[in-house]
Amino acid sequence: MLEIGKTIVSLDVVEEHFLCDLFKCKGACCVEGDSGAPLTQEEAVKLDEIYPIVEPYMTEEGKAVVASQGTSVVDSDDDVVTPLVNNRECAFTFKDEHGIVKCAIEKAFLEGKVDFRKPVSCHLFPVRITEYERFDAVNYQELRICKPARECGAGQKLPLYQFLKEPLIRKYGKDWYEQLAFAAEQKPWEK
Structure with a gap:
């Protein structure tokens, strides 16, 4: 240590x-797991603020989950996390032309639409x-x-x-x- x-x-x-090899893993880190991406309180507030800009990049299933649960939820460990579609993939995802699951928040960031790249827990994964x-x-x-x-x-x-x-x-x-x-x-x- x-x-x-x-x-x-x-x-x-x-x-x-x-070194991520997205053509092999297909973005599995956005799909696998027992909970959504951990969020700080500040990130939860930020997701609420930028959601109207990020929403067009998301899947219909992800949009439906956010419409019913909100942009963040509290999981079984009492942690604030992103909501999940069918208890699997993060609601803030989409698939690119290669079938790779990617982050809609990051896509909006890379296109200069928002100033928040993605939750730091995702960025650090x-x-x-x-x-x-x-x-x-x-x-x-x-x-x-x-x-x-x-x-x-x-x-x-x-x-x-x-x-x-x-x-x-x-x-x-x-x-x-x-x-x-x-x-x-x-x-x-x-x-």
Whole structure:
């Protein structure tokens, strides 16, 4: 484990390789799971605000779920999350011309229609953050659906923390990321 500021970072975050291979996984991370994407309170409010702009990018099923449940729900663990279509895929999804499930929020962002890319929990996937009173635990969640990403990352020799540079900076800032990168290069745990 690495201690950086008020975070404890699993060594897997710097040692594992990862690069999404969407043509193989087809965006399974937006479909698989037992709950919607975790949201902060601020993100839940933001989704409410931008929903009219994001809605045209969504599937009819996703729109129907949001119409009946809202842009966020509380799951069985009392966490605020995105609603799901048929208890599977996130309501804020669509399929592209290749059959890959993608994020409607991110599509609106990339087209310059909104200033919110997507929930930070999605942006950080497959890293999961557990917030405790005195620190955040930053852990890699190894899932079967991401086997193609592990293989692709290993082939490209791309460490997970480098693949997630933008969302890690979004969450913790540039200085934090630079400390993580320095530790990853120095590997003090191997000495």
